[in-house]
Amino acid sequence: MSDTPRIRIRGLRKSFGANAVLDGVDLDVPRGTSMVVIGGSGSGKSVLLKCILGLVAPDAGSVEIDGQDILRLPWRERRVARARIGMLFQNGALFDSLPVWENVTFGLLARRMLSRRAAREQAGALLAQVGLGPEVGVLAPAELSGGMQKRVALARAIAAQPDILFFDEPTTGLDPIMGAVIDGLIVDCVKRLGSTAVAITHDMASAGRIGDAAAMLYRGRIIWSGPAARLMDSGCAEVEQFTHGRREGPIQMALRR
Amino acid sequence: MSNPLDHIAALGRAVLGFVREAGAMTLFGLDGLGHLLRPPFYPRRFGRALLEMGFFSLPVVALTAIFTGMVLALQTYTGFSRFNAASAIANVVVISITRELGPVLAGLMVAGRIGAATAAELGTMRVTDQIDALSTLSTEPMKYLVAPRLLAGIIALPLLVVVADILGVMGGFIVATAKLGFIPELYLHQTLSFMQAGDVISGLVKAAVFGFLIALLGCYRGYTSRGGAEGVGAATTGAVVMASILILAFDFGLTELFFSK
Ligand SMILES: Nc1ncnc2c1ncn2[C@@H]1O[C@H](COP(=O)(O)OP(=O)(O)O)[C@@H](O)[C@H]1O
Ligand SMILES: [Mg+2]
Numbered sequence: 001m002s003d004t005p006r007i008r009i010r011g012l013r014k015s016f017g018a019n020a021v022l023d024g025v026d027l028d029v030p031r032g033t034s035m036v037v038i039g040g041s042g043s044g045k046s047v048l049l050k051c052i053l054g055l056v057a058p059d060a061g062s063v064e065i066d067g068q069d070i071l072r073l074p075w076r077e078r079r080v081a082r083a084r085i086g087m088l089f090q091n092g093a094l095f096d097s098l099p100v101w102e103n104v105t106f107g108l109l110a111r112r113m114l115s116r117r118a119a120r121e122q123a124g125a126l127l128a129q130v131g132l133g134p135e136v137g138v139l140a141p142a143e144l145s146g147g148m149q150k151r152v153a154l155a156r157a158i159a160a161q162p163d164i165l166f167f168d169e170p171t172t173g174l175d176p177i178m179g180a181v182i183d184g185l186i187v188d189c190v191k192r193l194g195s196t197a198v199a200i201t202h203d204m205a206s207a208g209r210i211g212d213a214a215a216m217l218y219r220g221r222i223i224w225s226g227p228a229a230r231l232m233d234s235g236c237a238e239v240e241q242f243t244h245g246r247r248e249g250p251i252q253m254a255l256r257r
Numbered sequence: 258m259s260n261p262l263d264h265i266a267a268l269g270r271a272v273l274g275f276v277r278e279a280g281a282m283t284l285f286g287l288d289g290l291g292h293l294l295r296p297p298f299y300p301r302r303f304g305r306a307l308l309e310m311g312f313f314s315l316p317v318v319a320l321t322a323i324f325t326g327m328v329l330a331l332q333t334y335t336g337f338s339r340f341n342a343a344s345a346i347a348n349v350v351v352i353s354i355t356r357e358l359g360p361v362l363a364g365l366m367v368a369g370r371i372g373a374a375t376a377a378e379l380g381t382m383r384v385t386d387q388i389d390a391l392s393t394l395s396t397e398p399m400k401y402l403v404a405p406r407l408l409a410g411i412i413a414l415p416l417l418v419v420v421a422d423i424l425g426v427m428g429g430f431i432v433a434t435a436k437l438g439f440i441p442e443l444y445l446h447q448t449l450s451f452m453q454a455g456d457v458i459s460g461l462v463k464a465a466v467f468g469f470l471i472a473l474l475g476c477y478r479g480y481t482s483r484g485g486a487e488g489v490g491a492a493t494t495g496a497v498v499m500a501s502i503l504i505l506a507f508d509f510g511l512t513e514l515f516f517s518k
Binding site: 050053054055079082083085086087089090091093094095096097106107110111156160 | 378381382385386387389390391392393394395396
């Protein structure tokens with residue numbers, strides 16, 4: 001059993017109208033690995049995560065978690081399987097009608113794991129894990145800076161101690177120092193929980209800090225995967241063009257899109 | 258010259274699009290109502306929606322009702338005095354307000370306030386991934402966001418209409434007694450003896466339907482919006498316009514159902 005990957009994706013396809021975003025994605029994420037997925041803007045990285053989370057229904061293919069094809073599970077069990085995944089959304093996606101403490105403990109309250117009174121206290125501990133003081137708890141998300149919002153969103157994602165964590169461009173839109181801080185927090189959280197992680201990024205510094213393994217999504221497929229340390233000299237022309245940020249190479253940016 | 262068949266095809270597409278949209282909206286509404294029957298329930302969300310839709314709509318509905326009642330008395334007087342029927346003011350006011358104007362005007366006012374606010378809130382939540390985030394936090398968005406609002410709509414609007422009925426009649430009473438020289442006791446007596454339970458109840462049933470439609474349109478357009486701020490704007494206007502049209506259309510349908518025998 002132990003060599004069953006935690007996540008195994010086979011032949012995943014998803015089109016929006018004529019736009020084939022995912023065109024047969026195959027990907028294995030072994031247990032305990034932090035996998036970074038790189039790829040250009042609009043290459044379908046977010047759609048890939050949403051397919052795994054069940055937020056977008058794929059057209060074909062399978063998504064196995066611990067060997068169980070979750071797309072073919074009955075509705076209720078599928079929800080249980082997905083409740084094991086914590087997700088940090090690209091722009092945080094904090095609930096702006098709720099104070100920070102309720103945001104952070106939302107998943108715990110939803111599962112009736114604690115009372116509202118206990119949740120308020122628990123929120124302090126969760127915020128501490130992402131380097132925020134308890135006084136932040138009473139603020140509204142709109143009162144926070146971008147970096148603080150990311151931290152709160154991270155605290156929310158790890159609150160239920162999920163054994164799988166997804167991060168969608170965790171450092172995009174942050175300054176380099178704050179980016180490094182968030183990466184550090186992500187690595188800490190993943191280690192502490194012993195989770196398996198999938199992080200999307202196009203920030204190479206971030207990829208190197210977060211990832212053990214890496215994969216590149218291009219034209220709806222995974223065209224390369226290997227150790228994250230090899231990203232800069234992968235031997236794959238597309239990956240190298242991307243990681244080195246070269247204008248010339250096999251990847252022609254579709255300017256029309 | 259374009260092919261005349263093109264126009265027919267365009268018309269067909271528009272009709273098909275309308276039917277598809279109506280079908281999707283109906284399923285959405287039924288799904289939302291279904292969630293009211295299965296736990297978990299969100300009484301806190303319901304309370305908030307009820308407060309927003311009912312309590313905070315009170316001022317605008319109250320003012321609308323009072324002025325409508327006043328104008329109604331005035332117009333009826335000028336019109337009916339030509340036939341020496343001015344004494345029927347009390348009857349006209351009470352029947353118009355309870356059957357028609359109370360529910361329709363309250364519905365239209367609430368559609369402007371709540372339909373827009375709901376569509377904007379849910380639309381923003383959609384385009385900023387907050388609705389997706391709910392799902393990843395073990396919360397069914399339809400149950401959490403939509404179901405409480407639908408129920409609040411069904412309950413809040415009839416309550417508002419009770420207020421509108423009372424204030425509308427009062428508006429008529431004020432004008433009739435203070436300006437047109439009617440005797441207060443007589444006017445009230447006439448109002449109360451002419452008013453029928455059926456008129457009031459039919460108005461409240463209409464109100465419940467309108468409240469549901471307002472909440473449904475706001476939720477549906479917001480929930481399904483896409484394309485950033487522009488999409489949210491379109492959803493907001495769409496929700497108000499569609500809700501207003503549906504209120505008037507359903508008003509006709511329900512009146513036909515209740516009173517044409
Ligand atoms: N709900 C949707 N409806 C239609 N098209 C979508 C939807 N979600 C994503 N797309 C399209 O899929 C493509 C990939 O999007 P996305 O996964 O967000 O890219 P990225 O790799 O930058 O995260 C884009 O062309 C986008 O327009
Ligand atoms: Mg993305």
